[in-house]
Amino acid sequence: MPLVNGGKIVDDSFVKLAVDTPLPEGGDILVPAERFLGEADVLLKRSGKVGVIWPNNRDIAELVPYLGKIAAVALVFPTFRDGRAYSQARLLRERYDYRGELRATGQVLRDQFVFMLRAGFDAFEVKKQADAEAFMQTAKRYSVFYQPTGDGRITALHRRMQLRHSEGVGT
């Protein structure tokens, strides 16, 4: 499954651990939430980066104490119909000020890229190769946004205000 990060298809430095996979010596690891919360001290002392795979039905606030110490959070879309992780993503970025990698996993298709980018995701485990290749093109599909989110894109309401004021300058 191709990983898109920074708009490009890249190699994934993280290895995903299951609940019972033996802990590798070094290297970057993505750990299920339960295991992470149970072994956080040990995991964070290792040399490689640590990321957490957080399920979409668990309160993201539980992760807040660790946000400064982890390198990645992977949120889950069990099917692309299930939109809970969009809320989790916005809370991480906008309320808890998380700045590390925020990865979308599960059924990730190109038709969600714009929503995901707006919600704060910056890394994508894309289901289909063709969708991963179309990432940059798809991400630029929209130039107008009606809602303010943490991504900083200007909303239609604010853009209208700017237009209003700039038109007002000469008159």
Next chain:
Amino acid sequence: MYAYDEIDRTLVNERVSEFRDQVKRRLSGELTEDEFKILRLQNGVYLQLHAYMFRVAIPYGTLATNQMRALAHVARKYDRGYGHFTTRQNIQFNWIKLAELPDALADLAKVGIHAMQTSGNNMRNVTSDQWAGVAPGEIEDPRIWSELIRQHTTLHPEFSFLPRKFKIAITASDHDRAAIRIHDIGLRLIKNERGETGFEVLVGGGLGRTPFIAKTIKHFVHGRDILSYIEAILRVYNQYGRRDNIYKARIKILVHELGIEKFSREVEDEWQQIRNSSLQLDDEMIEDIRSRFTYPAYEKLPHMPDELRQAAADPDFEAWRKNSVAPHKVQGYSIVTISLKPTGGPPGDATAEQMDALADLADKYSFGEIRVGHEQNLALPHVAKRDLPALWKALDKLGLATPNVNLITDIIACPGLDYCSLANARSIPIAQELTRRFANHELANLIGRLHINISGCINACGHHHVGHIGILGVEKNGEEVYQITIGGRADENAALGTLIGPGVKFDEVADVVEDIVEAYLALRERPEELFMDTVKRLGVEPFKERVYATR
């Protein structure tokens, strides 16, 4: 009318191009039907019994004449020459070809019409009072707020994959014509003691398998905070709404399971965190939206023009005027409701010719504006009283002057088994038969206000729970069986109807309705006592007795 600016137009065009790409990927096999299903539903495309059905949004029920002509064009070019107006102020086309859909959308986009979020588990078309902006006594035009909310809910990055569909309705009049109490969020526009605009917010209404009347979650939310408050409700719902069972996924179930107190605390906690964010509206933003609604330059006209006085001699005109013409906030003008319920016709259907002709009439007599109501009728919102006789003649020629608005033949019905893949029973033929039974205008007038609502399955698209007489078609042992309720209503006193007894067969439905009506006529204390009032006074029993005495 709200005029799209370059920003709105750009977004609609970008959406059309995205959908064109999605259709292309489906036709090439790159997308599976399962993947495509969700994508097409996000854009109003259902797969029905015979073909794809295409639902187009008419936000808060306001249409300009060029938009109505574009709908006629779509009906003619891509469909079979007609369209069906729905209970949520949308229009549906029943025979669209998938490969042609992107072109139909592009044609509509030229006049600022789209199909975004007319189906799927997202925030649906925002609905409002079809008399918004012209009803006497209205606090202020609710469409300004409808438009603000329409924009905010369009392609929302957090709430486009909700547990289930989500519907918002707004009213600004004492008499609720928008049925806000059967919506996921109902907004009643009010003023606080300082004269500032805000909303009583209701939540958790909805029909379907488990009907609920919405409860008040907050008595006053200031207008500047309305987007953040809606956002807070949606965020709680998106995270905690049930996703394990489609029949328990609407917000009404969450509100019911948590209780309104606990639910409102959750929302309040969330809201306090986001209310002072960029979601807050300032006066200038609201003003900017308001400035793009244009209002007619009304003339100073007499209350009773000569034309109207003369026409009063014609009993047919008078029957129509008394039935279909309502007071306007400006003297000398009227609001004219156009019945889409002719005798023997499917409720809510209009032909392309009728749509075009109506657009012409609206240009001539209603400042180029047309409205769509949730009762599946249309309205011309600004007709000078002196023009009423001429308008009536023209409407009559088009078959659009049936004087049955709010009467027993003004039936709300879903498409039912004739079109819909979810239906268990037919709806339209029942409605057609009832319009024939009660075709006599004197009889219908004698009965007075009486709303019949028909749904062909438990999903309740015909709002049967809130019909004065509600008819629900179900399937029992391979046969269509209809359950009859009475006493429901969708207005400010919204209530769910009560079942009167065992279901009856297709052929018996019209007889049962006749029995109920006869019982009412015999039981009412005086002619002014409406059906609803008699049911309220006496309960279901006497009607039940009458219906089942001989069955």
